[in-house]
Amino acid sequence: MKAEIIAVGTELLLGQILNTNAQYLSRELAAMGIDVYFQTVVGDNMGRLQHAIELASERADILLLTGGIGPTQDDLTKDALAAVLGRELHIDAAAMEQVEEFFVSRGRDMTENNRRQALVIEGCTPLPNETGLAVGVAIAQDGKFYIVLPGPPKEMKPMFDRQAKPWLQQHALTDEMPIYSRMLKFAGIGESLLEDKLLDLIQAQSDPTIAPYAKEGEVSVRLSTKAASEAEAEKKLEAMEAKIQERLPGHIYANTDMPIEQKIVEIMSERGLTLSAAESCTGGLLMESITAIPGSSAMFLGGFVCYSNEMKEKLLRVPRSLLEGEQAPGAVSREVAEALADQVRTITGSDFGLSVTGVAGPGDSEGKPAGLVYVGLAERGKDTEVFELRLGGNRESVRVRSVKTLLYRLWLRLISK
Incomplete structure (x- = not known):
């Protein structure tokens, strides 16, 4: 399946913050066997946001939207998606109770605009926010799957991992075999040299897939495979790891994600x-x-x-x-x-x-x-x-x-x- 990520927020377009949400979601979706072909950034504008959703719906099966679900009038993501889908917005009782309890517990008066954080789209599955107030949304329509997540990474990541990912596996990936992954961690070698050593394996990859990642001073390779059982997956992953280990002795320090x-x-x-x-x-x-x-x-x-x-x-x-x-x-x-x-x-x-x-x-x-x-x-x-x-x-x-x-x-x- 194909996915598109739409990051919402004028501050992203102005370069005031980095779009780390798209990086995280792309990595997680790849591990699930979902291809991300496009990433879009759009400002807090109703018309442009609706257009971005409509365009993404034409070229992707799964749309993930991050940001724009807070309490202010320029938080328009749910409004725009509801308009595109032709559905109404309403207050989710459980989410509203969470918002109210937050203000009561801190002895603060709740302003009316905070009710917006409890808005959901008619017919959706609400995604509880365990680290913030704005409830997320998951909804399927016309063979497409839509996920709305908060903008702050500390809220977005746990919501995706604990709420959205299981929903996608249940609703969008029902015919897919499970994805199994193994992260190989490298030291003492740069990204370019590592890719050169593995280039033929990367170019010929089919199953398992090989995805290199790099950050400052550290290089990783994620191996992923689809299999009917964990035992079958382990056999394929171990065979590929052995090939890579043979080419790069003295550089793989772990086959789990650790520094x-x-x-x-x-x-x-x-x-x-x-x-x-x-x-x-x-x-x-x-x-x-x-x-x-x-x-x-x-x-x-x-x-x-x-x-x-x-x-x-x-x-x-x-x-x-x-x-x-x-x-x-x-x-x-x-x-x-x-x-x-x-x-x-x-x-x-x-x-x-x-x-x-x-x-x-x-x-x-x-x-x-x-x-x-x-x-x-x-x-x-x-x-x-x-x-x-x-x-x-x-x-x-x-x-x-x-x-x-x-x-x-x-x-x-x-x-x-």
Whole structure:
């Protein structure tokens, strides 16, 4: 089946907010075996919104509309869809009760326009909003399926996942076999190289399907298949995963959707290993990524953000001769990355010590270019390794990629044991 996503809101057209809803919905629909051929963005205008719905109805089986269902007069999505379908709007009793309870519980007076958030279309299935007030809508007419969702992602995502997705599976996908998916997570490889290595598989794909995804410092591949049973699906997914693993050894760290730091926390916790870190240009991003994982307290002892030379010397005992002077390699150097990793491991008594020092940008520092980063990996009883990185992108990209690269190097060390 084909779907079209219509994101409603003048703020989207003005570039005031990003259309992350379309990204999320496209990914989720693909996993369900539903093709998205068009994404439309339309402002808060009744005529243009009706036209967008009519046009989408001509070329798609499923229409998903996000945004424009709040309390104000420019929230017109339900009004426009009702007009196109020739149906009336009315207040849903359960949704209205939720709206009223919200204001009572906070001791606030409810203005009349808040009743609009409880509006539904005649003959629809209301979609309860578990994280907000505006009720969603699901309705089928003339072989087409319409879903109306809130604009705020924190409301839209749970409504789609818990309410709209089951409705679609029950009403629109009744003749379809279930879709089974597996997410392969990669580290230490970029999107372009990964696609090049898998290009023939991607071009020849039929079942399972192969869909690469990329975000800053991370690449994933979703494998999806239709099958009559989970056992049949697992057999097909495992065969494709084995082909990909054969082509990219040392890069797949998980076959479930998790960041590499979660995999590291799992491995180190299981083995009773501990970790510490010393960060300069990343300013604590490495430690934040580790400690954001539940259970990291079992393996992460602590660390230092030593941004200035003074703190590198005072807190981590990095010799001044490495940091300053005509013959000094400087703070951004192999020597300092090695000293930081060694010292943080020794001071904390951890099994592994990580370090990052570099120039995040946007300009040069100490006569060294933006994007030049050194990451260190120290392990009890072994020689410390330092890796030189030359990274592109803006300041945040350099920081994220530095962290992900260092975590990849640690993962490689852990799986080699």
